[in-house]
Amino acid sequence: MVMILQLILVLSTLISVTVPSEVLGLVGNSVQMDIQHPIPEFKMFLWVFNKNKNILNYNSKTKTTKRYSAYEGRVELNEKNYSLKLKNLQKTDSGLYEAKAFGDVDRVVAEYRLSVLDPVEAPVLTLQLSRDTCNITLTCRGHDLSIKSSCYKEMCEEKEVTSPGGITLSLSVNGSSIICNHSNTVSWKTDVLERRKLKQLCADEGEGSVSPSAGVSVCLLKIVLYSISLTLMLSAVITVHVRGRLIKSS
Structure with a gap:
């Protein structure tokens, strides 16, 4: 038993x-x-x-x-x-x-x-500008994986890819940040881009191609040219007046 x-x-x-x-x-x-x-x-x-x-x-x-x-x-x-x-x-x-x-x-x-x-490698998040800087292409890379996302102003497509070995690369928007995340089941690393940077690029496009410092230079140049023109005109008037008096006195 x-x-x-x-x-x-x-x-x-x-x-x-x-x-x-x-x-x-x-x-x-x-x-x-x-x-x-x-x-x-x-x-x-x-x-x-x-x-x-x-x-x-x-x-x-x-x-x-x-x-x-x-x-x-x-x-x-x-x-x-x-x-x-x-x-x-x-x-x-x-x-x-x-x-x-x-x-x-x-x-x-x-x-x-x-x-x-093994721990995953740190990913890299880059941006590529077009002629219209409100339309931006983001590229998220990690090891042999890559994601491209189209952004308009601060709005970006969220994407994710996973390799056969279980390694995941994702691009997501979280609050004020755009996050490129590279991970496996035991580790993860990120690269982050602040959304306000995209907003600033788009705002700069709206203001035109002339920077504030360039605008000041153009304004100053106009003042100088105007002053020179006024001086030349005044000199011409004085010259004519003097010649007229000389002719009368002779």
């Missing part, structure tokens, strides 16, 4: 841990994997990678933890709940992780499938 109960217990445990839980990590960061099922009485507790690479083990009799050389300085075991913390993640850490309790009944009490991803 005892053997039957133990067999049922083992079978139920195997059934419940057939599908590993998916875990995502970022290169250089840490990840924690907790126990998923009740732990029976055990003599040895083991975390193992890809079925055949030991990470660490805990001896319940001596209450000591042994870390294997490949993970020395990178793993921590919580001796109260037996969760595993893996630090300074690398792409090569991607794979299957299992926690096993060995005693009268050997049981897998946790199973995870870890995927370690």
Whole structure:
């Protein structure tokens, strides 16, 4: 009867841990994997990678933890709940992780499938002007993805594309900002353009091609020319008057 109960217990445990839980990590960061099922009485507790690479083990009799050389300085075991913390993640850490309790009944009490991803690159958001500066083309680029969006004044098309590898590039408008966002499932980076810049470009177009400083220069030039003309006219009048008096006196 005892053997039957133990067999049922083992079978139920195997059934419940057939599908590993998916875990995502970022290169250089840490990840924690907790126990998923009740732990029976055990003599040895083991975390193992890809079925055949030991990470660490805990001896319940001596209450000591042994870390294997490949993970020395990178793993921590919580001796109260037996969760595993893996630090300074690398792409090569991607794979299957299992926690096993060995005693009268050997049981897998946790199973995870870890995927370690690189952080995304910072995107670049640029604008291209047309003859009508109220119509502007924005380009959002991130790695091998690109989005073009047409804007009129401050209003821009919102767009998004996703690569087969799960990397997303999006261009969105949020309040006073236009945001180019480059992301995957564990990281994101943005480039931001203030909407008032588009409004200013359009306003400058409405004021014409002459800048305020140029306008001042034109005005000053007109005053100078007018003064010169007036001076020449006055000089001509004086000259005629003087000649007339000379003629009379002679």
